[in-house]
Amino acid sequence: MLALQYVRSVPAYAFVKATGGRADVATSELSMLHLGDVEEPELPGRAWVRVRPNLSGICGSDTSAITGHASLYLDPLTSYPFVPGHEVVGELEDGTRVVVEPALGCHVRGVEPECPRCAEGRPGLCENVTEGSIGVGLQTGYCASTGGGWGEVLVAHESQLHAVPAGLSDEAAVLVEPFACCIHAALRGAAGPDDVVVVLGAGTIGLLTVAAVRRFTPPKRLIAVAKHPAQREHARRLGADAVIGPDEVFQRIRFATQARRLDGPDRPLLLGGADMTFECTGTARGLNEAARFTRAGGRVVAVGMPGEEKVDWGPIWQRELTVMGAYAYGVEPGGRRTFDLALEAAPGLELERLTGPCFGLSEYRDAIAYALEAGRLSAVKVAFDLRDLRV
Amino acid sequence: MGRPGAVIEIDRNTPPVLFHYGEGVRLERLPLGSRVVYAPDPIEPVAHPERAIRRALAHPVEDDPLKALLRPDMRLTIAFDDLSLPLPPMAQPDVRQLVLEEVIEMAAEAGVEDVHLVAANSLHRRMTEDEIRHIVGDRIFSTFYPDHLYNHDAEDPEGNVLIGTTSRGEEVTLSKRAAESDLLVYVNLTFVPMDGGHKSLATGLGSYRSVRAHHTVDTLLHSRSYFHPPDSALHHSCIRQGQLIEDTVRCFHIETSVNNHSFPAIANFMQKRETDWTPADQAAFLAVKQLTDLAPADVKRAVFHSMRAPYGLTAVHAGQVDAVHDRILETVNRQMLVEVEGQTDIVTIGIPYLGPYNVNAIMNPVLVVCMGLGYLFNTYRGRPVVREGGVVILSHPCRNEFDSVQHPSYVDFYDEVLSDTLNPAEIETRYEKCFAEDPWYRQLYRRSHAYHGVHPFYAWYWAAHAMQHVGDVIVVGGERETVHHLGFKCATTLEDALEMAEQTVGRYPSVTHLRLPPLFVADVK
Numbered sequence: 001m002l003a004l005q006y007v008r009s010v011p012a013y014a015f016v017k018a019t020g021g022r023a024d025v026a027t028s029e030l031s032m033l034h035l036g037d038v039e040e041p042e043l044p045g046r047a048w049v050r051v052r053p054n055l056s057g058i059c060g061s062d063t064s065a066i067t068g069h070a071s072l073y074l075d076p077l078t079s080y081p082f083v084p085g086h087e088v089v090g091e092l093e094d095g096t097r098v099v100v101e102p103a104l105g106c107h108v109r110g111v112e113p114e115c116p117r118c119a120e121g122r123p124g125l126c127e128n129v130t131e132g133s134i135g136v137g138l139q140t141g142y143c144a145s146t147g148g149g150w151g152e153v154l155v156a157h158e159s160q161l162h163a164v165p166a167g168l169s170d171e172a173a174v175l176v177e178p179f180a181c182c183i184h185a186a187l188r189g190a191a192g193p194d195d196v197v198v199v200l201g202a203g204t205i206g207l208l209t210v211a212a213v214r215r216f217t218p219p220k221r222l223i224a225v226a227k228h229p230a231q232r233e234h235a236r237r238l239g240a241d242a243v244i245g246p247d248e249v250f251q252r253i254r255f256a257t258q259a260r261r262l263d264g265p266d267r268p269l270l271l272g273g274a275d276m277t278f279e280c281t282g283t284a285r286g287l288n289e290a291a292r293f294t295r296a297g298g299r300v301v302a303v304g305m306p307g308e309e310k311v312d313w314g315p316i317w318q319r320e321l322t323v324m325g326a327y328a329y330g331v332e333p334g335g336r337r338t339f340d341l342a343l344e345a346a347p348g349l350e351l352e353r354l355t356g357p358c359f360g361l362s363e364y365r366d367a368i369a370y371a372l373e374a375g376r377l378s379a380v381k382v383a384f385d386l387r388d389l390r391v
Numbered sequence: 392m393g394r395p396g397a398v399i400e401i402d403r404n405t406p407p408v409l410f411h412y413g414e415g416v417r418l419e420r421l422p423l424g425s426r427v428v429y430a431p432d433p434i435e436p437v438a439h440p441e442r443a444i445r446r447a448l449a450h451p452v453e454d455d456p457l458k459a460l461l462r463p464d465m466r467l468t469i470a471f472d473d474l475s476l477p478l479p480p481m482a483q484p485d486v487r488q489l490v491l492e493e494v495i496e497m498a499a500e501a502g503v504e505d506v507h508l509v510a511a512n513s514l515h516r517r518m519t520e521d522e523i524r525h526i527v528g529d530r531i532f533s534t535f536y537p538d539h540l541y542n543h544d545a546e547d548p549e550g551n552v553l554i555g556t557t558s559r560g561e562e563v564t565l566s567k568r569a570a571e572s573d574l575l576v577y578v579n580l581t582f583v584p585m586d587g588g589h590k591s592l593a594t595g596l597g598s599y600r601s602v603r604a605h606h607t608v609d610t611l612l613h614s615r616s617y618f619h620p621p622d623s624a625l626h627h628s629c630i631r632q633g634q635l636i637e638d639t640v641r642c643f644h645i646e647t648s649v650n651n652h653s654f655p656a657i658a659n660f661m662q663k664r665e666t667d668w669t670p671a672d673q674a675a676f677l678a679v680k681q682l683t684d685l686a687p688a689d690v691k692r693a694v695f696h697s698m699r700a701p702y703g704l705t706a707v708h709a710g711q712v713d714a715v716h717d718r719i720l721e722t723v724n725r726q727m728l729v730e731v732e733g734q735t736d737i738v739t740i741g742i743p744y745l746g747p748y749n750v751n752a753i754m755n756p757v758l759v760v761c762m763g764l765g766y767l768f769n770t771y772r773g774r775p776v777v778r779e780g781g782v783v784i785l786s787h788p789c790r791n792e793f794d795s796v797q798h799p800s801y802v803d804f805y806d807e808v809l810s811d812t813l814n815p816a817e818i819e820t821r822y823e824k825c826f827a828e829d830p831w832y833r834q835l836y837r838r839s840h841a842y843h844g845v846h847p848f849y850a851w852y853w854a855a856h857a858m859q860h861v862g863d864v865i866v867v868g869g870e871r872e873t874v875h876h877l878g879f880k881c882a883t884t885l886e887d888a889l890e891m892a893e894q895t896v897g898r899y900p901s902v903t904h905l906r907l908p909p910l911f912v913a914d915v916k
Contacts, residue, residue: 248806255803260831 002389003038003151004364006065008080013068021067023369033066035364038083041147041155044133045110049092051100051156052390055174055358056149057087057383058371060203060282061305062141066368071307078142079135085149085384086141089164089173097164099176100156101339102139103328104146108157109134121337124328139328150361152389162339171352174383179208179351180342185303185326186212187333191276195219196257199240200249200290201280202226203374204381205304207234207354209278214239215345221256223274225249230378234354253293267292269315274298278326284309291315291323301326358385396431396729396911398903399664400424406665408904409676410741410885412868413754413788414691415683416661416676417741419885425902426735428776429664430911433650434726436703440486443707444493447645451710452718457494457576457643463502465573468566469494470543470596473512474522475747477582477649478908482699486647488528490578490707494645495531507568508540511577511595514602514843515748516797516836517542522750545598545843546833553600554639557631561604566596570640577712579646581719583727583770583910585617587646588716589633590626597632599827599845604628606849608815612856618912619772620720633712644712646719649702650726651909658698662909688753695744696751724912731776731913736900737892738777739885740767742787743908748842748850752794756873757801757809757847759787764864765853767905773915776903780862782892784885789869789877796840800832804847805876813878815855823848863895 012032019025027033043050062084064070086102105123106114109132117125130136137143140154147154164173182205191197197219199209210224224240226232232243244252250268254261259272269292277290282304288311290300296319303326316323329338359367361384371382399405407418408427421427437443448457461467471487474480491508498506508527510518523540524532532540543566544550552567569575577595581587594602605628611617613624620626636642654661658679660672668676683691706722708715746754746762754762763785768775777783793802808822823845826832832844858864864879865888874881882888893900905913 242807244806251802252806254831255807255829258825258829258831260834 001038001040001152002035002361003083003147004033004035004361005038005081006032006084007034008032017068021069023067023372024365026067027365027368031066033364035361038151040153041145043155044145047158048155049158049161051088051090051092051098051154051161052152053085053088053090053149053154053386054097054170055089055355055383055385055387056085057174057178057381058367059087059178060205063368063371064305064307067372069307070305074138074142077129077136077138079137079144082137082142082144083148083151083154084141085151085154086139087174087177087383088140088149088154089170089176090149090154092161097170097173098161099164099173099339099343100140100149100154101160101162101180101329102141102177103330104129104134104137104139104143106132107159121331123330150384152386162343165343165347168343168347169352171355172346172350174355175204175208175351175381176339176342176346178204179212179346180329180338181205181326182208182212182303183216183341183345184329184332184338185209185278185301186216188324188326189213189217189276189278189299189301191217191219193218193220195275196221196223198223198225198253198274198277198290198293199280200225200277200286201304202228202231202235203280203304204354206280207231207238207380209280209303210235210240211238211345211349213278216341219275223253223256228375228378231375231380234380238349249289250293257295259295269293270295276301278303280304282306284311287311291319291321294319294321296320298322299324354380355383356381358383360385360388394432397429398426398729398731399429400426406668408665408906409661410739410786411743411908412741412786414688414695414744415788416680417786417868421739421904422889422902425904427904427906428729428731428911428913429906430651430909431726431729433652433703434705436650436705437707440489440704440707441493443704444490447707447709448493448497451643452708452714454643454710457709458497458501460574460641460643461498461501461503463504465503465505466571467498467503467506467574467576468509468569468572469506469576469578470509470511470569470592471526471578472580472586472591472595473510473515474518474526474750475515476580476586477700477702478745478747478750479653479698479700480525480750481649481702482655483525484528485526486649486704487526487578487580488531490645490647491527491531494576494578506535506539508535509566509568509596510542511591512542513594513597514545514599514836514846516840516842519840543596544837546837551598555635557635559628559631561628561632562600563593563632563635564598564601565636565639569596572640574643575640576643576645579644581646581648581723583618584620584720584723584912585623585626587719588620588626588630589712590629592636592642592712593629593632599843601632603827603845604632606852608819608852608855611852612859615856616769616771616775618770622772637712642712643709644715645707645709646715647707648705648719648722648726650705652702653700653909655698655701692744692753727910727912728914729911731903731915734774734778734915735776735781735903736778736896737782737784737889737902739784739786739902739904740907742767742785748846749794749797752797753792755793755798755801755805756789756791756877757805757850759785759789760854760877761850763787764857765850767907768854768857770905770907770910771913771915775860776905776913776915777861779860780896782863782865782895783857783861784865784867784888784892786867786885787869789866789873791870791873797842798847799835799841800826800829800844801842801847804851809876815852815858818848818851863892865891
């Protein structure tokens, strides 16, 4: 089958990293990413089925891996070579349209008894990701055994599949997986109705976090930080009360919270500030700023995938901030699966407006380059369109 | 005696007309038949200012001589106007210094020891040491600053008292020191007819609680205009408050006026009509134009803001507030009034670099509106120069730039409030309280040199009457995005602006250019 494959190669990694992860280098012959004819993944067991992706998104975590920016922490949690792609809407052999819940927990792996985290309904935190009937991997799209969305076929455990409602287009459904992540983050944060909440960053994760917070934990005021005009428009549409630019966060959040502002030698800080911040950029700047404009005793939820970043822990320490990660999905308080919540909420959000342009697999160099500049190019979710491969 | 103000009509021989353009100048050709209104020449100053001041203190109007009011064991508070006037600031010695020196000398002779001097800056920013020194002079500054010479703090919870409520329910607060004094002397510099009188004490030593009584959209919509106090609801309210103050504390009012000699020799061409420009004036214009076209913004600003005006004292009176103020207004009106026959379809105004609220700072976009549609539109009595539904054309770069020290709440006003609504009444209802009570603005007002949190609201309200009256506002040479954010239209050239204005007022409109500063008041017949 035709697929893009990520091959573990220290020289290639070093080369890509040395060039700063430039798109042309990160997709060159000397990189870790290669397009070619690869073996279809085998079904690991009876409860597994083949899924033919229709659309498969390019996630920030994918581009981080490709450009050498991903945390090396993830390396032992991944098996190589793998076919990337975990934001997938596809079809089963009987034509049923599904989205794939990529987390590879105990149940999917056939590991019994389940680990404590999986037993809690949090397969994203599974402690057995090296065990069972498939290779090492946190998710479909980072596991050598399952294939991924950037190939013609992947295999998925039946428990990973969620039927797509007829009214939900592929372009909207491809965002169900990141939307589920953001719903999980919103529920982890659990903002209250009197809170001022900031969502820092307005890529796919930032925008969908805005939508998730607005729907599931509506605060007193929801402020989105967006750099580009199209992002600002989407943020407003998805429920932000105010949309501000990255260079005015301290000014505008100060105003919204009636805090006091002090100007330090490197960056300002607020005395007072937002009750909760969802950090969706995955950057040191984002976390460092969030730590200075989130009020003492407040919460910072890391939603965007961070790499190894230099973070000033001074304000986190002094302000007694709670910094919490929000990864993946599972079963939320109340017993509902995050994916079910996402599929219920998605039809009202016109998520298809966030998707595009779509590229063929053979255009992957352009696709990756586009995804790396998505915000500037007024795009949100760049995706691969594999529907033509089945004609 | 100088020439009175004049209205000239543009013909083929009329030279191009000066337009102020922020920290720059332009020469523009107006359509044939347009009118240009010029300020009167400066009236003759009094020959011996110190002597005139002594005479006023010794022979006050409807009051006892100051000397008779002074006694050794008394508490004496002397308040004086802040740097928001005159504009540009007066070359030293400022007339306030001359008056203060006389008053203090008299107090010293009477053996008064408990003397405080308070800058009546109301909700304006605190003045810096240098700015206070400039107004009061070195001798007073070195003697009294900082313990007995200071800025009024309208947000000091211990330093202000509620002294009562007027018959219309307007609360009146006053500096506690002033309210508890045996004698409160106010030293006024009435630059334009809206200044002086009861407005000085009622606002200058008031607080948000008292100022909010009349700095409202409704009051300003019913002040037509506030350059003519009898027709100004704002002034009526101030008078009610002022009378309550007079009932509470013994007041002695000293009011001065100056002529409109607004520019130093280097910028004398700004003072003159273009037809009177000498070769030296033309050379000075070209030099200033070159400087302002080429120099970096901070250099231009430094040069402009260092200008000091050689005003001359034209009158000084002392005594009871109303009686004094009436006499001063006579002199001020003699300097400022220009008869203008009938209204016009389009009025053009060049906005200068300086207004009351940006001394030593950039004129931010909100202040451009305040200056153009607030102050300069309102320099009329009778009727506005522009007809109802007409067009105002302003020239100013109108950049999205703010002074972060002086105008922090203006930044938020521009970003948060004007993004939401431009309607003054809606702004007042929905946002004013939040800004007025913001603890950070309060802190910056009290400890730094920031205007009060509510101040941008007032700047916007000043323009409410103009916004209601005119059909369109066009800014020539403004930053497009900023001008649109303010709700106005933007034009690259005056020709384009006039063309755009025709869409509102029709073909072949009448055009009047208000060539100011120097300031004048158009007496529209």
